[in-house]
Amino acid sequence: MIDIVLAEDHNIVRNGIISLLEKEAGINVAGAAINGCEVLTLLESGTHADVILADMNMPLMGGLDLTDQIKEKYPDCKIIILSALDHEKYVIKAFQAGASGYLLKSVGADELVFAVKHVLHNNLYICSELTTKFLKRLLTIPDPAALQQIMDIEFSAKEVEVLGLISEGYTNQEIADKLFTSKRTIESQRQTLIDKTGSRNTAALVRFAMSNGIVN
Numbered sequence: 001m002i003d004i005v006l007a008e009d010h011n012i013v014r015n016g017i018i019s020l021l022e023k024e025a026g027i028n029v030a031g032a033a034i035n036g037c038e039v040l041t042l043l044e045s046g047t048h049a050d051v052i053l054a055d056m057n058m059p060l061m062g063g064l065d066l067t068d069q070i071k072e073k074y075p076d077c078k079i080i081i082l083s084a085l086d087h088e089k090y091v092i093k094a095f096q097a098g099a100s101g102y103l104l105k106s107v108g109a110d111e112l113v114f115a116v117k118h119v120l121h122n123n124l125y126i127c128s129e130l131t132t133k134f135l136k137r138l139l140t141i142p143d144p145a146a147l148q149q150i151m152d153i154e155f156s157a158k159e160v161e162v163l164g165l166i167s168e169g170y171t172n173q174e175i176a177d178k179l180f181t182s183k184r185t186i187e188s189q190r191q192t193l194i195d196k197t198g199s200r201n202t203a204a205l206v207r208f209a210m211s212n213g214i215v216n
Contacts, residue, residue, distance in 0.1 A: 002116060003030040005049040007039045007066065008082065009058045013105065017053065017082075020109045027113070036061030040069060049077050051116050056083035056090065057157050064097045071098035078119045085160060086130060087214050101125040133213070153196060155214060162189050164215045167206045 004021060006029060008014040014032055021027050030049055031042040035058040043049060052070060054063035061069075067079045080101035081094040091102045100119035103112065107127050115125045126134075155163070165175045172186045179186070190202065199205040209215045 002027050002120065003048045003050045004028065004116065005031040005033065005039055005042060005047065005052045007033045007036060007052065007054040007058060007063070009034040009055060013055075017112070020112065023109075024113050027116070035059050036063070036066030036069065039066055040073075043070075043074060043077075049074075050120060051078045051080060053080050053082055053116075056081055056085060056094070063099075064093060067094070067097040067099050080115055080119060080125070085157060086133065087155075087160075087212075088134060091126060091130065095124065102130065103127045104129055159189065159193060160214060162186065163193060163205075163209045166190065166193075166202065167209055167215045 004027060006014060006017055006021075008017065014034075018029050018032060021029050031039075031047045033039045033042060036054065037060050039052060039054070040061075052066070054066050056063045063079075063081045063083070067081070070077050070079055078100040079098065080103060081099045082103050082105055083090060083094075084105050086104055094102050100122075101115050101124065103115055103125075104127050106129065107115075111127060115127070118125045161179070162175060165178065170178070172190065173183045176183045176186045190205075193199075194202065194205050197205055197208045199208050206215075
């Protein structure tokens with residue numbers, strides 16, 4: 001029996017994953033948490049976990065910080081990061097922290113179960129969607145200076161979301177409506193992204209985001 005602890009702060013997503021896993025023979029959902037701190041509390045209280053499925057971004061303690069803690073305190077436990085972020089910089093950070101797998105939240109049930117079983121044998125796993133994307137990007141690898149530039153820039157999940165909407169041509173007001181925030185907030189975030197990437201204007205920002213795989 002494979003014991004799994006799931007860390008995901010969104011109730012609908014967490015319950016959906018639990019429902020999928022509970023249908024699989026040989027898999028037991030030993031515990032669920034809304035952040036990394038709760039995972040550590042579960043383990044310290046005696047909950048056993050062969051594999052931890054952890055969201056990248058959670059309040060108090062996210063997946064990367066949790067991975068650091070788990071690899072130090074429970075080295076035999078495998079970590080699979082769940083994320084909506086598909087840029088390679090986040091995948092690299094996850095594996096550098098000690099994760100055994102990286103899955104996009106869009107993966108199907110079969111691949112999720114396969115990944116869990118795969119990492120138990122000390123293998124690393126990246127979901128098939130990312131594998132295909134990375135292979136395609138190998139054909140257009142930027143020069144080392146350009147690669148270092150993008151790797152040095154940190155983007156939050158919210159910034160990636162705003163970038164995606166900007167690249168789709170939405171206005172500040174339309175983005176604000178979609179994200180339930182103010183137009184002024186979006187205007188500020190747009191300018192911050194332009195400054196952060198060294199872009200001259202919004203068009204250049206979109207080109208930067210697309211050429212570096214931050215948005216599709």
